[in-house]
Every structure is written in C-alpha cells, then in structure tokens.
Amino acid sequence: MCAVFGIIGEYNESKAKKALSLLVHRGPDYCGIVQNERLFFAHQRLSIVDSNSRSHQPLKHQNILLSFNGEIYNFKELKKELAFDFKTQSDSEVIIAAYLKWGVDFVQHLRGMFAIALLDGKTLYLFRDRLGKKPLYYMNDSSFIFASELKAIVPFLKKNEMDEDALMSYLSFLSPTPPFTFFKGIKKLAAGEYLVHENGSSQVKRYFDLLSVKPNIITDRDEAIDSLKRLLSESIELRLNADVPIASLLSGGIDSATINAYALKHGQSLPTYTLGYQEYAKYDERENAKESAEFLGLKNTQVEISQNDFIDASEKVFDSMDEPINDPAAIPLYLLFEKIKADGYKVVMSGEGSDELFLGYKHYFEYLDIEGASNLAHKNWLKKYFRANFSMNREWEWYKRIFDDTLLFRTSGEKFTDLQKNMLMRRNVKDNQSLKYLKPYRDRFEASAHSDESIWYSYIDLNIFQAEHFLTKLDRVSMAHSIESRTPFLDHKLAQKVFSIDPKLRYEDGITKSLLKKIMKPKLTDSILKRKKKGFSNPYMEYLINSKKIELIKDVNEQTGLFKSDKLDEYIQSASNGSFKHHIWGLYVLSVWIKKQLL
Structure with missing residues (x-):
C-alpha cells in the first residue's frame, strides 16, 4: 500500500517535493522520484510484499514508468503466463509485464485493489480498481497533476473554492459523487474507470461494470451457495498473503466472523480488535465480539475510547479525510487503527461489502x-394525498416517489432529500434534482440485461455508498497510520458471481444475508448468525452535544448564509432529541471543512 503522485508539464521542484511529503503516511518505507524538465513522477512506499529495495517504485522498464498503490493478489499466477525477465518478487513488476502483453486491457487480468499510474512515453494512464478501494485524484490545469489524496493537489490550486456539485451530492449521499470533489478544479476517478492523458488533454473511460454480468445464470440455491462458498474462501485465502503481520477487525456480527473463520481454515489465526465506549455501553460490541473470539479461538484486544479521545482525535481525522465525508464512525475507527499500528501490524482484514452484496440491510x-405499490391500478388519489401532506419522515418520501413514478431507491446513504434541502438551504432546490448524480449509474442499469430492482440496490450502493463513503473512510483512517486494509467481500469475482445469481435467492425468504448465513451455518453458532445487526454505531451525537462542538454549525452558517437559521435550529434540536442525528453530523463535518478551507 502506497501513494502515487505526479506532474506532467511545468512544475516547481521544491513545491512538488513538499506536496509529495504530504503523502508520507501512505508510504513511509521509501520515497522514489523520477524527474526531468516536464515530468515529476513519484511514489511513497509501504512495503507489504517483497520489501527488498529492488521493488522500490517508480519502477522503470524501457520507456515505461509505474507508480502503483495497492495489491495484485493473483500476481504469482500471472507471472507464469508472462514472457518477461522478472527482476523482483513484487506484484508491481507484473503490471508492467502485463501491460506489454495486453496493452491497456492488462487491467482486465488483475485481481486486487489498485490505483495505477503508468507512463508509456508521453502517454499517461491512470486506473482505479473495479470496486473503488483505492483513490485517485487529478487536476488538469496548466500542468496535469495526479495523487492518491487531495491534500497533495490542493497546494497547486490558485485559490480554494467549493464545488457546488460536490456540496449538493454530499448532502444527498454522504460523500461527493464522482467526478466531483469539494475542491473546485480537482476531480476523482470513479470505481472501474481509467484516464488517458496525452498532448495536454484527458479522456476518462470505463473498463469494468458489474452489470455486464449476465443475470440468472444460477437459479438453484444449492448451486449458488456452493459457488459463493468457493469464491469467498478463495478471496480470503488470497488476501492472507503478506510478508508482514496481519490483524483483523472483529465486531459481533457475521461478516468479521466469516473472515476469521476462513482465515483459520487456511491456517492463520489472526489477532482481532474490537471497539468499546467508556460512557455508553449500549453502543458496545465487546461482549458479542468476545463471544465470537472465544468460539473461534482467537485473541481479541478490546479498545475503549472516551468522549475526550473522540473529540481530541476528530481534527486529525478531518485532516486525514481532506474533504467532508459524513461518517461519524471514522473517528473511533481511526483510534482503533492507532492501537493496531502501535501493536506492530501493517495489514488489517475488514468486512466491507457484505451488506451490499448479500442484502444485509433491513431497508x-x-x-x-x-416497490410493489407502483403496480396499484388506482393510485392517483394517493399521489395527490402525499403531495399535499408533506412529512420529514423518510417513509413519506418513499411512498411519494412510488406514486410520482420516480426512482425510489437512491443509495442506502441518502440523507437530505431534495425537498429537505429546499427547506433548509437558502437556494431553490427542485425535487429530484439529486438524481443527476445517479443518472449515469441508472442509465447503465436500465440499458443492462438486469431488471430486478434489488440488483439496482446492490449496484448503486457498491458504487456510491461503498466506494465513495465507506471505502474512502477506510482508506484514509487506515493509511493515516500506514496500515493496509483488505476487504475480501469486495473481490470482483465474488461480486460478479452474486450478480449472476437469480436475485430472488437473496431475498425471497425475507432474511437478511440469507445466502451468506447458509454458507456459514456449519462454521458459526446460531448466536452469531442470528444476532441483531448493530453496525459500527457510536455515541457521536452525545459527544458533539456534550462538548458543545455542535455550535460550530451555527457559527459557520452566520458567516456563509448557506442555510436558513430557523430551519437549521430545528434540525439541531431534533438531533438533540435523537432524530436526524446523521444529518446534523454531516452539517458539522461540512462546517469544519468550510472553516478551515474557505473562511
């Protein structure tokens, strides 16, 4: 796990090196730079596989330069079919060999997570992995600049301005949607995209789409379970390969228990880590995690944090994120990784993606x-009723959409609806305006062979809720401590297999994660399998209110005038009473960023 960074065009050497140094946390083991008059091509290395200096990057072969962040889990398999004089034991060199054989289609042969910068002569290629585990940002101004994190590009902006599309998509979906970032002028690649830059111009293309998988290839439940079981086992086994110690997160749920159960099957008993809260035991998963650890025979370290720990770490976390991401779990997760780093681990296994693939959310x-209500023959009066009786409750919004014949599901991360934004903001926000951020994905879904709406739920959640929200959080807080996070549920072959299964097999019995629970029934206890989903919950709103940090929202709004003060007060009061908490956390994170970057 590392950082990529580069400039094509004119640059100031001192400024370029200073910007690169902002990424040292992603790769503290070595810094490599190749430069000439119009090229600065660099890499910060975190050594995980083949730590020998022969594998330092940028790697050079003839007129090709490579700076690569990630892991290619099938690199040993690929090596066998590539006629190349390999000098290292690293996965990085395999990328160059694969490119020489297959051209840009080399990416189709990779199995793993990656952000790749490959310069062939005067043509630059940037690739973001299929499911968006690794980030890649870029800016095309007088020079073309790319980096693994925004903080390394921001110094090159003439001035900091907020991108309006980033703001509006963030309020709707917890994070800015691709290609937008909060810094006007800087963009990001979406999952499954690559960029070609030559002669001063750039073109973004798509090389992967889960919807290209044919639907309903598997219609038998037993066949589905057998094929998923094989791929899940294979995915976890591949991710156990490292030349450094590996640890694992452990909640009380099925996802982390599954990863650790299969790790044991493949001969590795991973040390596990669990979070707890000093003042708020109701958010704890320590007892459930302890039960899982004892059943599996695992060492479990419990990390307890307090309100002071949370508040003290918050600024560091916001700095790590670079831009607003509405996920209060980022702060306790940061503190958990801090402990894991102190204990000497460089790789951590995590369970992201299971809920989206196996339908783990009740909603x-x-x-x-x-969705069934859309088939009602006589619904005009219901349409008129919902339009005339506005409610802030999300269920009202759901039914209104059905009776208005508009898109119902808009990611699991949807927070402020367009109508809520219109009431809150000092601007006119039209109903369904936020759909423009989902349109490319919905257009692809409607043009595909898939028709079951549950596939749409998984597809848009994997692309937005996971890639831009959860995986962004995971990448930043783990890499802030120079730790590589691995997510075996987000193996693209496993995801493709799920999309090839008759969708009804995932939900027809009305049980969340039905297929995964059937896979794991012989390996886990009923207590673990049937345990109520808790998620990575934490007392963020209690901390925010008790510390009086919540007042920042009003202070910043007085200076910006973004929101109507009376409506903002209503939201803050609602959050104090336990409602709309996530909405308010999003406004707080936004206020922190505005104060630091714009005021």
Missing part, C-alpha cells in the same frame, strides 16, 4: 415491499 426489504 432493502422495505424498499422491495414498497
């Missing part, structure tokens, strides 16, 4: 149920 089933 998926609620949405599927409501």
Whole structure:
C-alpha cells in the first residue's frame, strides 16, 4: 500500500517535493522520484510484499514508468503466463509485464485493489480498481497533476473554492459523487474507470461494470451457495498473503466472523480488535465480539475510547479525510487503527461489502415491499394525498416517489432529500434534482440485461455508498497510520458471481444475508448468525452535544448564509432529541471543512 503522485508539464521542484511529503503516511518505507524538465513522477512506499529495495517504485522498464498503490493478489499466477525477465518478487513488476502483453486491457487480468499510474512515453494512464478501494485524484490545469489524496493537489490550486456539485451530492449521499470533489478544479476517478492523458488533454473511460454480468445464470440455491462458498474462501485465502503481520477487525456480527473463520481454515489465526465506549455501553460490541473470539479461538484486544479521545482525535481525522465525508464512525475507527499500528501490524482484514452484496440491510426489504405499490391500478388519489401532506419522515418520501413514478431507491446513504434541502438551504432546490448524480449509474442499469430492482440496490450502493463513503473512510483512517486494509467481500469475482445469481435467492425468504448465513451455518453458532445487526454505531451525537462542538454549525452558517437559521435550529434540536442525528453530523463535518478551507 502506497501513494502515487505526479506532474506532467511545468512544475516547481521544491513545491512538488513538499506536496509529495504530504503523502508520507501512505508510504513511509521509501520515497522514489523520477524527474526531468516536464515530468515529476513519484511514489511513497509501504512495503507489504517483497520489501527488498529492488521493488522500490517508480519502477522503470524501457520507456515505461509505474507508480502503483495497492495489491495484485493473483500476481504469482500471472507471472507464469508472462514472457518477461522478472527482476523482483513484487506484484508491481507484473503490471508492467502485463501491460506489454495486453496493452491497456492488462487491467482486465488483475485481481486486487489498485490505483495505477503508468507512463508509456508521453502517454499517461491512470486506473482505479473495479470496486473503488483505492483513490485517485487529478487536476488538469496548466500542468496535469495526479495523487492518491487531495491534500497533495490542493497546494497547486490558485485559490480554494467549493464545488457546488460536490456540496449538493454530499448532502444527498454522504460523500461527493464522482467526478466531483469539494475542491473546485480537482476531480476523482470513479470505481472501474481509467484516464488517458496525452498532448495536454484527458479522456476518462470505463473498463469494468458489474452489470455486464449476465443475470440468472444460477437459479438453484444449492448451486449458488456452493459457488459463493468457493469464491469467498478463495478471496480470503488470497488476501492472507503478506510478508508482514496481519490483524483483523472483529465486531459481533457475521461478516468479521466469516473472515476469521476462513482465515483459520487456511491456517492463520489472526489477532482481532474490537471497539468499546467508556460512557455508553449500549453502543458496545465487546461482549458479542468476545463471544465470537472465544468460539473461534482467537485473541481479541478490546479498545475503549472516551468522549475526550473522540473529540481530541476528530481534527486529525478531518485532516486525514481532506474533504467532508459524513461518517461519524471514522473517528473511533481511526483510534482503533492507532492501537493496531502501535501493536506492530501493517495489514488489517475488514468486512466491507457484505451488506451490499448479500442484502444485509433491513431497508432493502422495505424498499422491495414498497416497490410493489407502483403496480396499484388506482393510485392517483394517493399521489395527490402525499403531495399535499408533506412529512420529514423518510417513509413519506418513499411512498411519494412510488406514486410520482420516480426512482425510489437512491443509495442506502441518502440523507437530505431534495425537498429537505429546499427547506433548509437558502437556494431553490427542485425535487429530484439529486438524481443527476445517479443518472449515469441508472442509465447503465436500465440499458443492462438486469431488471430486478434489488440488483439496482446492490449496484448503486457498491458504487456510491461503498466506494465513495465507506471505502474512502477506510482508506484514509487506515493509511493515516500506514496500515493496509483488505476487504475480501469486495473481490470482483465474488461480486460478479452474486450478480449472476437469480436475485430472488437473496431475498425471497425475507432474511437478511440469507445466502451468506447458509454458507456459514456449519462454521458459526446460531448466536452469531442470528444476532441483531448493530453496525459500527457510536455515541457521536452525545459527544458533539456534550462538548458543545455542535455550535460550530451555527457559527459557520452566520458567516456563509448557506442555510436558513430557523430551519437549521430545528434540525439541531431534533438531533438533540435523537432524530436526524446523521444529518446534523454531516452539517458539522461540512462546517469544519468550510472553516478551515474557505473562511
């Protein structure tokens, strides 16, 4: 795991090196730079596989330069079919060999997570992995600049301005949607995209789409379970390969228990880590995690944090994120990784993606149920009723959409609806305006062979809720401590297999994660399998209110005038009473960023 950074065109050497140094946390083991008059091509290395200096990057072969962040888990397999004089034991060199054989289609042969910068002569290629685990940002101004994190590009902006599309998509979906970032002028690649830059111009293309998988290839439940079991086992085994110690996160749920159960099957008993909260035991998963650890025979370290720990770490976390991401779990997760780093681990296994692939959220089933209302023959009066009786409750919004014949499901991360934004903001926000950020994905879905709406739920959640929200959080807080996070549920072959299965097999029995639970029934206890989903919950709103940090929202709004003060007060009061908490956290994170970057 590392950082990529580069400039094509004119640059100031001192400024370029200073910007590169902002990424040292991603790769503290070595810094490599190749430069000439119009090229600065660099790499910060975190050594995980083949730590020998022969594998330092940028790697050079003839007129090709490579700076690569990530892991290619099938690199040993690829090596066998590539006629190349390999000098290292690293996966990086395999990328160059694969490019020489297959051209840009080399990326189709990679299995792993990656952000790749490959310069062939005067043509630069940037690739972001299929499911968006690794970030890649770029700016095309007088020079073309790319980096693994925004902080290394921001110094090159003439001035900091907020991108309006980033703001509006963030309020709707917890994070800015591709290609937008909060810094006007800087863009990001979406999952499954690559960019070609030559002669001063850039073109973004798509090389991967889960929807290209044919639907309903597997219609038998036993066949589905057997094929998923094989791929899940294979995915976890591949990710256990490292030349450094590996640890694992452990909650009380099925996802982390599954990863650790299969790790044991493949001969590795991973040390596990669990979070707890000093003042708020109701958010704890320590007892459940302890039960799972004891059943599996694992060492479990419990990390307890307090309100002071949370507040003290918050600024560091916001700095790590670079831009607003509405996920309060980022702060306790940062503190958890801090402990893991102190204990000497460089790789951590995590369970992201399981909920989206196996329908682990109850609201998926609620949405599927409501979808049925669209078939009502006589619904005009209901349409008029919902339009005339506005409610802030999300269920009202769901039914309104059905009776208005507009898109119902808009990611699991949807927070401020367009109508809520219109009431809150000092600007006119039209109903359904936020759909423009989902349109490319919805257009691809409607043009595909898939028709079951549950596939849409998984597809848009993997691309937005996961890639831009959860995976962004995971990447930043783990890499802030120079730790590589691995997510075996987000193996692209496993995801493709899920998309090839008759969708009804995932939900027809009304049980969340039905297929995964059937896979794991012989390996885990009923207590673990049937345990109520808790998620990575934490007392963020209690901390925000008790510390009085919540007042920052009003202070910043007085200076910016973004929101109507009376409506803002209503939201803050609601959050104090336990409602709209996530909405308010999003406004707080936004206020922190505005104060630091714009005021």
